[in-house]
Amino acid sequence: MSEHPNEKIMTQLIHNQWTNHSITAAVIDEKMNIIAQGETTVTETHDPTAHAEINAIREACDKLNVDKLPQDYWLYSTFEPCPLCSSAIIWSGITGVVYANNPKYRGNEENWSFISCEEVLQKGARIQEVTLIKDFMLEDIKGYFLRHTN
Numbered sequence: 001m002s003e004h005p006n007e008k009i010m011t012q013l014i015h016n017q018w019t020n021h022s023i024t025a026a027v028i029d030e031k032m033n034i035i036a037q038g039e040t041t042v043t044e045t046h047d048p049t050a051h052a053e054i055n056a057i058r059e060a061c062d063k064l065n066v067d068k069l070p071q072d073y074w075l076y077s078t079f080e081p082c083p084l085c086s087s088a089i090i091w092s093g094i095t096g097v098v099y100a101n102n103p104k105y106r107g108n109e110e111n112w113s114f115i116s117c118e119e120v121l122q123k124g125a126r127i128q129e130v131t132l133i134k135d136f137m138l139e140d141i142k143g144y145f146l147r148h149t150n
């Protein structure tokens, strides 16, 4: 039985961001287990699409040997998924998304999110309906970029 949003899961991801200095995302199965966790590896892998959410989805699909995740799999991210990741969420069949921080607290880079996650998911609803929970545990992470980008 899955219940979202889950504080224990988000606490773990937020802790990972403060420790490893990367936006962190995870795919959660229907029993509330983290089956894949991703960090942003754009610079290390020279891959502009290697965002935390994409990396988590790739790993989850690889582990399960599927190209679409089963019903009731959720994605958690410490930051609002960008348009690229929001689209990947639709293609991967994710049932719901929980994110913490949002571009308002991105400091100098606040305008990078040119289409909100909510808008992408709304437009993609005819392909895949995705529940969205925004700004969950925001207080625990919103200072991150303000502190690290100046």
Ligand SMILES: [Zn+2]
Binding pocket: 051, 052, 053, 081, 082, 083, 084, 085, 086
């Ligand atoms: Zn992204």
